[in-house]
Amino acid sequence: MNKNYITLGEFIISNQQDFKYSSGELSKLINSIRLAAKIVNHEVNKAGLVDIVGAAGETNIQGEDQQKLDVYANDVFKSALIKREIVCGITSEEEDDFITVEGKYNAHDNKYVVLIDPLDGSSNIDVNVSVGTIFSIYRRTTPQGMPVKKEDFLQKGSEQVAAGYIVFGTSTMLVYTTGNGVNGFTLNPAIGSFYLSHPNMTFPERGSIFSINQGNYAHFPKGVKDYIKYCQEEKEDRPYAYRYIGSMVSDFHRNMIKGGIYIYPTNSKAPKGKLRLLYECNPMAFLTEQAGGKATDGYTRILDIQPTELHERAPIFCGSLKMVEKAEAFMQKYKEN
Numbered sequence: 001m002n003k004n005y006i007t008l009g010e011f012i013i014s015n016q017q018d019f020k021y022s023s024g025e026l027s028k029l030i031n032s033i034r035l036a037a038k039i040v041n042h043e044v045n046k047a048g049l050v051d052i053v054g055a056a057g058e059t060n061i062q063g064e065d066q067q068k069l070d071v072y073a074n075d076v077f078k079s080a081l082i083k084r085e086i087v088c089g090i091t092s093e094e095e096d097d098f099i100t101v102e103g104k105y106n107a108h109d110n111k112y113v114v115l116i117d118p119l120d121g122s123s124n125i126d127v128n129v130s131v132g133t134i135f136s137i138y139r140r141t142t143p144q145g146m147p148v149k150k151e152d153f154l155q156k157g158s159e160q161v162a163a164g165y166i167v168f169g170t171s172t173m174l175v176y177t178t179g180n181g182v183n184g185f186t187l188n189p190a191i192g193s194f195y196l197s198h199p200n201m202t203f204p205e206r207g208s209i210f211s212i213n214q215g216n217y218a219h220f221p222k223g224v225k226d227y228i229k230y231c232q233e234e235k236e237d238r239p240y241a242y243r244y245i246g247s248m249v250s251d252f253h254r255n256m257i258k259g260g261i262y263i264y265p266t267n268s269k270a271p272k273g274k275l276r277l278l279y280e281c282n283p284m285a286f287l288t289e290q291a292g293g294k295a296t297d298g299y300t301r302i303l304d305i306q307p308t309e310l311h312e313r314a315p316i317f318c319g320s321l322k323m324v325e326k327a328e329a330f331m332q333k334y335k336e337n
């Protein structure tokens with residue numbers, strides 16, 4: 001069949017047998033994320049119009065304040081998952097504690113938990129730059145039938161059943177993995193359907209783009225500073241191009257297609273880095289490995305880190321295999337014992 005005619009809905013159904021614990025539950029879950037993605041997409045696309053529409057009195061007839069988009073996205077994803085009772089628990093960047101899903105249909109019997117960053121890079125919205133949603137899915141470890149516990153969320157990234165992101169860019173894409181490679185779907189806004197546009201996405205083994213906030217240069221560890229110098233050297237295939245959008249999903253997406261490395265390291269002001277292990281680093285690391293790349297905190301595979309807190313941070317280097325190996329070698333050189 002022509003790949004252009006496969007919708008995400010059809011793809012989910014035809015790949016259901018690949019899921020480890022196939023009972024249709026994971027398919028329903030991904031379908032709910034697909035629906036929430038379309039709703040958030042609609043709102044993100046008109047973000048710049050909010051003041052104009054608001055001033056004309058066409059919105060907010062109840063006189064309510066316009067909700068911030070990241071809070072809005074959180075509500076949309078939460079209600080898509082909670083109202084359909086297809087998960088037993090949710091952890092979100094926007095919530096201090098995890099949410100136990102309760103309801104009419106024995107939500108405690110559900111197998112899966114979702115961890116989500118509903119709108120990452122949301123400070124970019126005001127300036128019309130791409131943002132994204134990141135999600136990670138695990139099978140619970142505590143027995144079904146009981147309320148979910150914190151330990152169900154504190155699993156190593158290697159235990160993920162599925163992970164993905166939605167990038168709200170020049171077009172909107174949903175990219176995800178269930179452990180059988182990475183596939184990307186582009187939204188046709190006229191019809192409201194996602195179509196398989198990027199089957200079997202892989203990182204080129206050697207890339208030529210590096211992405212890191214060099215404004216923090218003075219505070220970076222020596223290994224990172226040396227790696228940046230290496231990227232800038234006039235040698236062989238270098239200097240590499242420097243590209244940093246400041247929206248992880250967008251930087252990652254470009255690097256996966258073109259070949260590159262994304263780094264958010266520790267720095268003396270943020271000793272554990274900035275990004276969150278559970279719903280930023282882990283899902284991106286799972287996608288990275290599924291796309292043939294590598295993801296590390298500089299010394300350890302991201303997916304092997306044992307989390308201890310829901311919102312803990314971790315440094316991350318992810319992207320094209322050879323680039324990440326090189327950056328890790330620089331980090332190892334100055335490793336403090």
Ligand code: AHM
Nearest residue numbers: 119120121122123213246247248249
């Ligand atoms: P957020 O979760 O508060 O939106 O922060 C995460 C974002 C990433 O998308 C992005 O890569 C990074 O923060 C940019 O941070 P900085 O401005 O420090 O470079």
Ligand code: MG
Nearest residue numbers: 093117120121
């Ligand atoms: Mg975030």
